[in-house]
Amino acid sequence: xxxxxxxxAARLLAGGAADxxxxxxRYGPLPARHDAGQLAALALAAGLRGxxxxxxPTGRKIAxxxxxxxxxxxVVNACESxxxxxxxxxxxxxxxxxxxxxAAIAARALGARTVVxxxxxxxxxxxxxxxxxxxxxxxxxxxxxxxxxxxxVASEASALTHFLNGGDARPTTRPPRPEQRGVRGxxxxxxxxxxxxxxxLIVRYGPDWYRTAxxxxxxxxxxxxxxxxxxRPGVYEIELGVPLAAALAAAGGLxxxxxxxxxxxxxxxxxxxxxxxxxxxxxxxxATTIGAGVLVALPARACGxxxxxxxxxxxxxxxxxxxxxxxxxxxxxxxxxxxLVTGGADPDLHRRLAHRMALVTGRGACAHPxxxxxxxxxxxxxxxxDARTHEAGRRCPPQPPLLPIPGPNQQDPTWH
Amino acid sequence: MAxxxxxxLHVDPIACQAHGLCAELLGGFVTLDEWGYPILPPHSVPxxxxxxxxxxxxxxxxLALRLQSSRPE
Numbered sequence: 001x002x003x004x005x006x007x008x009a010a011r012l013l014a015g016g017a018a019d020x021x022x023x024x025x026r027y028g029p030l031p032a033r034h035d036a037g038q039l040a041a042l043a044l045a046a047g048l049r050g051x052x053x054x055x056x057p058t059g060r061k062i063a064x065x066x067x068x069x070x071x072x073x074x075v076v077n078a079c080e081s082x083x084x085x086x087x088x089x090x091x092x093x094x095x096x097x098x099x100x101x102x103a104a105i106a107a108r109a110l111g112a113r114t115v116v117x118x119x120x121x122x123x124x125x126x127x128x129x130x131x132x133x134x135x136x137x138x139x140x141x142x143x144x145x146x147x148x149x150x151x152x153v154a155s156e157a158s159a160l161t162h163f164l165n166g167g168d169a170r171p172t173t174r175p176p177r178p179e180q181r182g183v184r185g186x187x188x189x190x191x192x193x194x195x196x197x198x199x200x201l202i203v204r205y206g207p208d209w210y211r212t213a214x215x216x217x218x219x220x221x222x223x224x225x226x227x228x229x230x231x232r233p234g235v236y237e238i239e240l241g242v243p244l245a246a247a248l249a250a251a252g253g254l255x256x257x258x259x260x261x262x263x264x265x266x267x268x269x270x271x272x273x274x275x276x277x278x279x280x281x282x283x284x285x286x287a288t289t290i291g292a293g294v295l296v297a298l299p300a301r302a303c304g305x306x307x308x309x310x311x312x313x314x315x316x317x318x319x320x321x322x323x324x325x326x327x328x329x330x331x332x333x334x335x336x337x338x339x340l341v342t343g344g345a346d347p348d349l350h351r352r353l354a355h356r357m358a359l360v361t362g363r364g365a366c367a368h369p370x371x372x373x374x375x376x377x378x379x380x381x382x383x384x385x386d387a388r389t390h391e392a393g394r395r396c397p398p399q400p401p402l403l404p405i406p407g408p409n410q411q412d413p414t415w416h
Numbered sequence: 417m418a419x420x421x422x423x424x425l426h427v428d429p430i431a432c433q434a435h436g437l438c439a440e441l442l443g444g445f446v447t448l449d450e451w452g453y454p455i456l457p458p459h460s461v462p463x464x465x466x467x468x469x470x471x472x473x474x475x476x477x478x479l480a481l482r483l484q485s486s487r488p489e
Contacts, residue, residue, distance in 0.1 A: 173428050323429035324453035332450075359449050365430050 055280030102196025264291025267371025
């Protein structure tokens with residue numbers, strides 16, 4: 001895959017086992033079946049939090065699914081819609097059966113018969129993963145592969161559920177949550193691929209072992225995708241709670257002075273403090289969390305506002321177009337920021353932008369508008385000096401774009 | 417105790433199509449943003465506006481509005 005893998009706190013990436021035989025030789029057979037209450041208790045004792053971005057306690061989600069009356073369904077979310085993230089793709093290539101073990105463990109505990117592995121349409125790993133699923137005949141499960149449209153919000157849990165039910169891959173109004181009524185009306189456990197791989201390790205080695213890494217409130221390790229001005233961009237495994245500088249060092253360290261690092265993803269925040277701890281607990285002035293594990297070091301010569309503006313243009317275009325404040329508000333926020341960057345700022349711009357950001361926040365059915373606003377707010381704080389330069393009518397010298405934006409050939413025009 | 421219950425207004429943001437009837441009926445309490453979508457105060461509907469709030473829920477063309485009763489704090 002061309003992605004260098006060097007683990008600093010290797011658990012998930014401790015040893016590659018690309019096929020089932022190698023995996024069983026390394027990790028042994030599936031552990032004995034737990035019931036749902038035991039599995040939820042194990043996940044809670046370990047302190048496992050979801051690795052898709054939100055960091056929700058996995059044990060609570062399992063318990064919520066188990067509380068339903070109908071037979072649950074398990075969904076592995078491996079869509080990885082964050083354009084700068086590669087962690088789930090690397091994990092699925094490197095240790096696919098850890099992910100699938102986690103899904104099988106959850107399915108068996110919940111009494112689920114069906115497990116759906118969700119990828120983005122056109123994912124080059126689909127054919128290979130299909131063969132990995134076919135090899136798992138001993139699980140007694142109906143393994144399925146689903147391909148979602150390549151859009152930023154398509155893998156949000158309610159959107160993914162709606163798609164698997166035959167609808168658009170667009171978010172829906174909640175309640176009901178997928179845990180209550182999800183795929184085909186059944187209680188549905190939707191977990192990120194990495195979360196399930198961590199669960200597979202917790203069930204094998206125990207919560208106490210799991211807690212020997214990470215922090216008290218966010219134990220264990222996490223996969224991060226490190227990019228930008230580092231010597232060896234790629235996917236790395238870090239202990240939760242380590243300082244940002246340690247994660248950048250894992251990727252070979254900085255290649256030049258940087259202005260800030262984007263942390264989390266495109267709904268994330270800009271961070272200047274190299275000592276900021278990376279975990280799902282908010283830290284620093286912008287309440288930074290590790291989110292989906294994206295870390296991009298921005299060279300000092302680049303313009304953080306211009307980079308943010310490009311991303312927010314993309315995010316505005318990724319609105320599902322359902323909720324008014326997102327459909328109209330995000331393009332308005334994106335246009336204000338673009339005006340600031342291109343030197344067209346009017347005297348009212350800052351007040352208007354602040355007002356619009358407040359208007360958009362919390363008024364969508366999903367967290368998409370809130371995420372975009374979080375990034376803009378953080379950029380205006382971290383790059384405040386640059387904002388003043390731009391307002392004075394001066395432009396930054398042109399730089400090649402850093403943060404990846406999916407091109408027309410990397411996105412799907414429809415939601416089906 | 418129905419008399420001591422309070423109620424807050426909620427909108428389904430996907431269903432809302434910015435018809436704006438709620439802001440007309442509840443002027444001052446419900447305002448519209450610059451795109452015509454209602455901004456609902458998080459606090460409970462004042463007693464004097466309860467009737468208008470119920471009517472707004474009733475006449476919303478997309479049935480996007482609902483009153484949710486909540487216990488007084």
